[in-house]
Amino acid sequence: MKTRISPYEMIVLLFFGVAPTAGMFVPPLIFKQAGRDSWISLLILIGFSILLAINHSILGEKMKRTDLVNYTKKVLSRPIAVPIIVAVIFMFVFFSGVITRESSETIKAVYYSQSSLWLLNLVMILTSGIIAYYGLEVMGRSAILMIYPYLFIFFILFLLTINEMSITRLQPIMAQGLKPILRGVIPGLTYFSELFLVLIIAPHLTQRGKIFKSTLIVILIISVFMLISVITPIAIFGEEFSTKMEFPIITSFSYIERYTIIERMDPFFVFFWVAGSIGKAAIYIYAGAYVTQKLFNITSYYVFIPFYVVLAYLSANYFPSIYDLKDFLSSGVIYFLVILVLYPCLLNLVSLFRGESRS
Amino acid sequence: MNIIKRIFKHGNKKEEEKSSFQEKNNIPEYFTKSLEKNKKIMQAVFNKVEDVKFRDIYLSGEHNQQINIQLIYVENIVSTKVINEDIIKQLMTFQNDDHKGLSKKERLSFLANKIINVKDYTETKETQKAINEILKGKTILLVDGIDKVLSLDTQGRNERAVTNPNVEITVRGPQEAFMENxxxxxxxxxxxxxxxxxxxxxxxxxxxxxxxxxxxxxxxxxxxxxxxxxxxxxxxxxxxxxxxxxxxxxxxxxxxxxxxxxxxxxxxxxxxxxxxxxxxxxxxxxxxxxxxxxxxLFVENFISPEDYYYRFWITFALRILRFMAYFVSTFLPSIYVAVLSFHQELIPTTLARTIYAAREGVPFPIFIEMLIFLLFFQIIKESGATVPVALSTSTSIVGTLILGQTAITAGFLSADGVIIGSITGIALFLLPVIELSHALFYLRFILLFVSSFGGLLGIVIVSLLILVHMNSLRSFGVPYLSPLAPFHLQDLKDFFIRVPYIFMNTRPASLEAEDQIRQGNYPLKRYFFKYKIKPFANVDEEEQNED
Known part of the structure; x- marks a missing residue:
């Protein structure tokens, strides 16, 4: 049976493909550069993601039912396509490991300080592998059911923090000029470039005409989610404290003191966030296995999942500490942007010269 | 080559089975014209089957020749009344000469259509088919000189009457249930x-x-x-x-x-x-x-037949309660264990003090305590279901009141553990579909085990796997979690709520019915604006004017 995804499922899959880690890790990275003007950096990142959405939608429509691998072979020729595809596979598998590591580090730091990191990584990666095994359709349907409680709890907790916020902590705007804001954009580029997943999902879409609309909707949801994640800590704690926090949004939610029946509200969000991160890692493992399947022209992607689970586990344990991981991610921005941004843009451009039409 | 042979062999399995059965029993495939031979065949088939009865009847034929007939049936699964009154009596009292000019072939249908009073009959030549018919409660009529037999519908098992439903009980709905026939x-x-x-x-x-x-x-x-x-x-x-x-x-x-x-x-x-x-x-x-x-669909586990016999607004409340009961009965014990074992920071200090004070002196860890209680509860529940009705009340009283109370007093279980376990057990009774309760039995224990060594993270991971598994399920091609995933907005009208019947214009989209329209549109204005009913007097006047 051929995999088919509705535009609605694509929206939720893309949300979980970008938002979980971006919401948790982008704010502290931006805070360090842009301080209280981080929200302006975020607006620039949103503009960047809209440009990506335009490019990916055009490309997705040109690809029609052809998958990314075969389309690349067709447009760029096989000798050029193969190394690029191998790099894409490597990036997917590596990303699934990184996502798992980021989640396990967070959960260990906040709730499981006595547990071994390797064990948390192993449990999460195995779960992601099992989810990936079920395929894109099942992941899409599961994401539909996860997104409601995920966003509901996030917004409820945000509303409960409103009383603690002060808009004056966001002022003065652009006191340090434009430079820190632009520097703040850089660490977020990789996370927002993850919209690349559109190109994996688009050939399976039931209504291909809705690629752009669906991508715009998901950008809108992610933008609101991210803006809340960036503005809340600064509006509560101010610039000085926020820039020193590792997980500012969790810290913000942990200060809610509304109801006496529950002492702390933040675990409600954190454990849903972990579920979202496991889902995100599963999407990347699936994407890696799917692209490999297409590269080797094999009928099933299942066979690659055990290998990628092992590779993802190794990449999750590769970095000695979370700081090494963050350093690598900061220094590797260019590499990731080449694959996630330059490659689709180049593909689009060459296909344009070769007269590939969208209709 | 072997594979091809095996496939080929498998394909002819039925043929082989059939021929081996007949060879083994030395049974010809078709009846012969000789009644004696046919009798021998059937007697050989039903050798040592003493509830199969053979009844010989003799009719007078042309030139005073005797026509021999044999009836074969299984005694306990036929209607004796039909056999005696409508077949044997009819044949024996038949003294008409009408059939004397008929050929042997015509004689069989003459008997079936003019003499025997049964509601249905078939003719067959095949021995195997006739044997199957006898075993199903039909009566086979063999006639001398004809290579066909009549299969007469004489089925009449002793059956109970249509009774009240035992599981899906309703207060307002119809009180009849399916039966074995x-x-x-x-x-x-x-x-x-x-x-x-x-x-x-x-x-x-x-x-x-x-x-x-x-x-x-x-x-x-x-x-x-x-x-x-x-x-x-x-x-x-x-x-x-x-x-x-x-x-x-x-x-x-x-x-x-x-x-x-x-x-x-x-x-x-x-x-x-x-x-x-x-x-x-x-x-x-x-x-x-x-x-x-x-x-x-999964959602049907929360729908009771009673929902359609009550007003819609009470159905809404009941369904919300059932959804809550589902989550409580599945997750409450594991969340209790996870929070008390791993995430004590979630509990307010006052509550934590009460809980830990109540637990003082309890010799077991929280997980073991909860496991004992849930197993204990399950034992009581199962024993209540299997013992005779007269004893079930005593079992419940001994199990819940006496043992439960004594266990707390003796310090064997903590009061809060018993409260959590009891809420879990009672919540389970709210679920109208018993098959879901059976599924939750396993889920509850799996989650309990996981929460004991993984805390909330363990619960999240197992829940995620359950969710993905449920999403992977299909029922004859329809996704099991439809209409939530994939999402069908119009099907939600009979999901968390049951909307009034006037809004149920379409059939569930999830089932992809050929005809989506269930009923015509109802003018909604009558529910929002005052509806003027014509007085009867005016109607009479109008009728008179028309005349």
Whole structure:
């Protein structure tokens, strides 16, 4: 049976493909550069993601039912396509490991300080592998059911923090000029470039005409989610404290003191966030296995999942500490942007010269 | 080459079985014209089968020649009245000469059409078919000089009357349930669906049991692909005996290994009729007082037949309660263990002080305590279900009140643990579909184990896997978690709530019925604006004017 995804499922899959880690890790990275003007950096990142959405939608429509691998072979020729595809596979598998590591580090730091990191990584990666095994359709349907409680709890907790916020902590705007804001954009580029997943999902879409609309909707949801994640800590704690926090949004939610029946509200969000991160890692493992399947022209992607689970586990344990991981991610921005941004843009451009039409 | 041989061998299995059976028993494939030979064949077949009766009758034929007839039937599964009054008496009192000019071939149909008073008959030449008919409760009539036999419908098992439902009990709804006779069940359905489009397809399955399985659907409403899928899966059944509808359900459902069943079991004709009218396919098995409906969606586990006999607003409240009960009965014990073992920071200090004070002196860890209580509760529940009704009350009192209270007083269990366990157990009783309760039994214990060493993270991971598993399930092609995933907005009108009947204009989109329209539009203005009824006097005047 051929995999088919509705535009609605694509929206939720893309949300979980970008938002979980971006919401948790982008704010502290931006805070360090842009301080209280981080929200302006975020607006620039949103503009960047809209440009990506335009490019990916055009490309997705040109690809029609052809998958990314075969389309690349067709447009760029096989000798050029193969190394690029191998790099894409490597990036997917590596990303699934990184996502798992980021989640396990967070959960260990906040709730499981006595547990071994390797064990948390192993449990999460195995779960992601099992989810990936079920395929894109099942992941899409599961994401539909996860997104409601995920966003509901996030917004409820945000509303409960409103009383603690002060808009004056966001002022003065652009006191340090434009430079820190632009520097703040850089660490977020990789996370927002993850919209690349559109190109994996688009050939399976039931209504291909809705690629752009669906991508715009998901950008809108992610933008609101991210803006809340960036503005809340600064509006509560101010610039000085926020820039020193590792997980500012969790810290913000942990200060809610509304109801006496529950002492702390933040675990409600954190454990849903972990579920979202496991889902995100599963999407990347699936994407890696799917692209490999297409590269080797094999009928099933299942066979690659055990290998990628092992590779993802190794990449999750590769970095000695979370700081090494963050350093690598900061220094590797260019590499990731080449694959996630330059490659689709180049593909689009060459296909344009070769007269590939969208209709 | 071996594989091809094996496939080929498998393909001819039926033929081989048939020929080996007949060779083994030395039975010819067809009847002969000689009654004596035919008698010998049947006596050989039913050797040492003492409930099979052979009754010889002699009619006077042309030129005072005697026509020999033999009746063969199984004593306990036929209607003695029909055999005595409508067959034997009719044959023996028959002194008419009408048949004397008839040929031997014509004689058989003459007997069936003019003399014997049974509602249905068939003619056959095949010995195997005649044997099967006898075993089903029909009577075979052998006539000398004819190589065909009459199979007369004389079935008459001792059966109970249609009774009240035992599981799906309602206060307002109809008080009748399916019974073991599939034909009676079909009649109960026909009473509710008076339509020529109600199609009935009969299958006989089980090599030894020869069980009748009936597929029922509404032509033009049920999705043709789903109907064909059900039929093809039933056709593929190849077993020695059918023990009941649960076996049929397992043999035809998409994933029999899953904890969640993807075929709806019902003992109520009104539920079955409603399902068929929505576009589902019914499967009824002879000897089983439960009908099967396919496809089944997960949400149907929260729908009780009573919902459709109450006002819609109370149904809304009841369904919300059931959804809450589902989450409570599944997750509450594990969350309790996870929070007290790993995440104590979630509990306010006052509450934590109360809980830990109550736990003082309890010799077991929280997980073991909860495990003991849940197992204890399950034992009481099962014993209540299996002991006679007169004893079940005593069991409940001894189990819950005396043992529970004593366990707390003795410091064996903590009061808060007993409260949590009891809420979990009681919540389970709110779920109207018993199959879901069975599935939750395992889920609850799996989550409990995981929470004891993984805390909330363990619960999240297992819940995620359960969610993905449920999403991977399909019931005859329809996603099990529909209409939530994939999302069908219009199907939500009978999900968390049951909207008033006036809004139920379409059938569930999830079932992809051929005809989506269920009813015409109702003018809503009558519910929002004052509705003026014409006085009777005016109507009379109008009629007079017309005259």
């Amino acid at each position: 599939v034909q009676v069940n079909l009649g109960l359905l026909r009473r509710r669906i008076v339509s020529k489009d109600l199609k009935v397809i009969n299958f006989v399955k089980g090599k030894h049991s020869q069980t009748s399985i009936i597929v029922v659907y509404l032509d033009g409403v049920a999705n043709e692909k789903i109907v064909q899928e059900v039929i093809s899966r039933i056709e593929r059944i190849n077993v020695a005996q059918i023990n009941g509808c649960s076996q049929v359900a397992e043999l035809i459902e998409d994933n029999p290994l899953s904890l969640f069943n993807t075929i709806y079991d019902t003992e109520r004709p009104d539920v079955a009729a409603a399902g068929i009218l929505e576009g589902r396919v019914g499967v009824f098995t002879d000897g089983c007082p439960t009908g099967l409906l396919a496809p089944k």
